[in-house]
Amino acid sequence: MTDLKQALQEQADNVEDVLDGLLAVPEGPESRLVEAMRYSALGGGKRVRPFLVCASASLFGVSEDSALRVAAALEMVHCYSLIHDDLPAMDDDDLRRGRATCHIEYDEATAILAGDALLTRAFEVLADEDTHADPKVRCKLVSELAKASGMAGMVGGQMIDLLAESRDLDIAEITRLQRLKTGALIVFACKAGAILGKSQDVKLQALRNYGHDLGLAFQIADDLLDVEASVEETGKQVGKDADRGKATFVSLLGVERAREQAQILSDQACKHLDVFDRGTDLLRAMARYVVNRRS
Amino acid sequence: MTDLKQALQEQADNVEDVLDGLLAVPEGPESRLVEAMRYSALGGGKRVRPFLVCASASLFGVSEDSALRVAAALEMVHCYSLIHDDLPAMDDDDLRRGRATCHIEYDEATAILAGDALLTRAFEVLADEDTHADPKVRCKLVSELAKASGMAGMVGGQMIDLLAESRDLDIAEITRLQRLKTGALIVFACKAGAILGKSQDVKLQALRNYGHDLGLAFQIADDLLDVEASVEETGKQVGKDADRGKATFVSLLGVERAREQAQILSDQACKHLDVFDRGTDLLRAMARYVVNRRS
Numbered sequence: 001m002t003d004l005k006q007a008l009q010e011q012a013d014n015v016e017d018v019l020d021g022l023l024a025v026p027e028g029p030e031s032r033l034v035e036a037m038r039y040s041a042l043g044g045g046k047r048v049r050p051f052l053v054c055a056s057a058s059l060f061g062v063s064e065d066s067a068l069r070v071a072a073a074l075e076m077v078h079c080y081s082l083i084h085d086d087l088p089a090m091d092d093d094d095l096r097r098g099r100a101t102c103h104i105e106y107d108e109a110t111a112i113l114a115g116d117a118l119l120t121r122a123f124e125v126l127a128d129e130d131t132h133a134d135p136k137v138r139c140k141l142v143s144e145l146a147k148a149s150g151m152a153g154m155v156g157g158q159m160i161d162l163l164a165e166s167r168d169l170d171i172a173e174i175t176r177l178q179r180l181k182t183g184a185l186i187v188f189a190c191k192a193g194a195i196l197g198k199s200q201d202v203k204l205q206a207l208r209n210y211g212h213d214l215g216l217a218f219q220i221a222d223d224l225l226d227v228e229a230s231v232e233e234t235g236k237q238v239g240k241d242a243d244r245g246k247a248t249f250v251s252l253l254g255v256e257r258a259r260e261q262a263q264i265l266s267d268q269a270c271k272h273l274d275v276f277d278r279g280t281d282l283l284r285a286m287a288r289y290v291v292n293r294r295s
Numbered sequence: 296m297t298d299l300k301q302a303l304q305e306q307a308d309n310v311e312d313v314l315d316g317l318l319a320v321p322e323g324p325e326s327r328l329v330e331a332m333r334y335s336a337l338g339g340g341k342r343v344r345p346f347l348v349c350a351s352a353s354l355f356g357v358s359e360d361s362a363l364r365v366a367a368a369l370e371m372v373h374c375y376s377l378i379h380d381d382l383p384a385m386d387d388d389d390l391r392r393g394r395a396t397c398h399i400e401y402d403e404a405t406a407i408l409a410g411d412a413l414l415t416r417a418f419e420v421l422a423d424e425d426t427h428a429d430p431k432v433r434c435k436l437v438s439e440l441a442k443a444s445g446m447a448g449m450v451g452g453q454m455i456d457l458l459a460e461s462r463d464l465d466i467a468e469i470t471r472l473q474r475l476k477t478g479a480l481i482v483f484a485c486k487a488g489a490i491l492g493k494s495q496d497v498k499l500q501a502l503r504n505y506g507h508d509l510g511l512a513f514q515i516a517d518d519l520l521d522v523e524a525s526v527e528e529t530g531k532q533v534g535k536d537a538d539r540g541k542a543t544f545v546s547l548l549g550v551e552r553a554r555e556q557a558q559i560l561s562d563q564a565c566k567h568l569d570v571f572d573r574g575t576d577l578l579r580a581m582a583r584y585v586v587n588r589r590s
Contacts, residue, residue, distance in 0.1 A: 030451035032454060033454040080411075084408075090404050107384075109384045109385050110454070112385065116410075117451075119411065120450065121441070121445055123418040123441045124437075124438055127438040135433070139422045139433050139437075142418055142419075142421075146419030149415055151329055151415070151416060155328065159327060159405070159408055162405070162408075
């Protein structure tokens with residue numbers, strides 16, 4: 001676990017540097033926009049998705065520069081989704097990663113635009129030849145990230161989540177919601193290394209399956225934290241889903257069965273990695289970590 | 296002029312069909328999201344940008360299918376920007392193209408997500424091999440559209456526009472604002488044909504310059520319409536900039552000089568097209584149309 005913590009920290013530092021370079025503040029009044037983007041993208045978060053990109057890329061001998069640019073682009077998409085999710089018209093959250101959310105620190109209009117610009121910048125970064133020499137690989141990255149984050153992925157999941165406030169979902173529906181809302185980006189993160197490495201289908205598929213199970217385990221663990229942890233530990237408001245009477249894995253399964261389910265998924269995620277001879281220690285440690293973390 | 300109107304209508308119908316196919320409504324609760332996307336992207340607008348893509352593509356013998364996919368992707372970006380621009384936290388508009396704006400017809404959260412999903416879908420469409428056989432061309436399209444619509448383009452311009460509400464801009468600042476906010480996408484539309492046709496630099500540059508002057512002429516004409524036309528003619532609220540005391544080309548130059556300036560830019564736009572031997576009739580007609588239109 002110490003190795004994982006160290007690797008997470010190292011990758012977080014690396015991706016921070018790359019994000020810092022990709023979000024340079026321009027001259028002129030639009031500097032406020034880029035400052036808001038930096039406020040939300042820099043200096044926070046566990047950077048789980050960037051870590052997964054780099055860990056999967058290392059399985060295929062992909063250059064660290066390539067992997068970090070994809071990791072940074074993915075983190076921009078993740079951060080844009082948090083900015084828009086926190087808006088008053090959506091989840092109306094004031095606190096994120098222990099700090100004021102973007103629309104509180106700036107204003108709503110700036111937050112909407114900062115989110116829009118982060119999403120757009122992500123695709124610009126992926127399409128740039130600095131990301132990979134082969135334009136086919138770059139197109140595949142754009143295409144897969146767009147699918148994972150768009151109407152048939154993350155944004156579709158956010159829509160279902162909004163509608164879930166007026167209707168209780170059952171376990172199949174919640175599973176689908178989470179697969180779209182949070183799972184799709186995690187799956188992309190895990191596949192990204194294989195795409196960069198132009199890998200054969202069986203390895204890409206194994207990483208996809210790993211990401212799928214990991215993502216669900218991650219979400220169940222999040223629901224458990226929401227009922228068990230404190231604001232200080234998570235850096236965001238807790239108990240919100242329960243307060244709103246929204247169905248979660250925990251409300252549907254109960255704490256014990258939810259915890260068991262997360263553990264089963266974590267074990268299953270590791271099993272998918274058996275197709276690789278070696279190099280999967282960190283990915284396996286991550287699968288254990290997501291179900292045992294306290295924040 | 297009749298030819299232009301007919302060509303505009305034909306291209307509008309064609310791009311409508313392509314958008315219809317690219318925004319198929321899925322099963323499940325997220326259908327509401329796609330319906331909101333369709334509400335804002337289909338059945339309205341003059342489709343000036345799609346027309347420019349197709350007209351520039353025709354100069355290079357690009358297949359109509361390719362051009363229409365790029366046109367549709369660009370129109371998705373344009374429509375997303377309108378949805379977010381109309382939000383209460385931004386321009387707070389209730390009326391667009393003679394109909395209720397997206398957040399009025401649906402709700403704010405759905406409108407935010409519909410905009411996000413349209414932007415994302417645009418890049419997915421560009422990166423898809425159906426758009427062009429050469430992945431280098433597809434990457435270039437993604438890259439250029441991202442630049443034109445992101446923090447150094449349209450969204451940067453929207454940020455400057457927001458800040459302009461608290462401070463009067465001079466003519467240089469307004470010109471820069473419009474170059475970013477509306478000009479960048481129009482320039483992309485004009486360049487898109489050359490990118491699809493893998494054209495030499497001089498022709499790409501000519502189309503860029505045409506788009507630059509056309510975009511500014513278009514915006515000045517818009518400002519003129521805002522003080523002169525009626526709600527019935529434009530299908531949106533008029534006189535809003537003046538009511539807010541916001542500086543526009545018209546408030547800074549006066550009606551007469553603004554009209555002259557638009558005409559000069561329109562003529563200049565046509566001049567750039569002289570590098571082409573033939574095939575530019577519709578683009579020239581468009582340059583005349585934008586300064587003479589009544590809506």
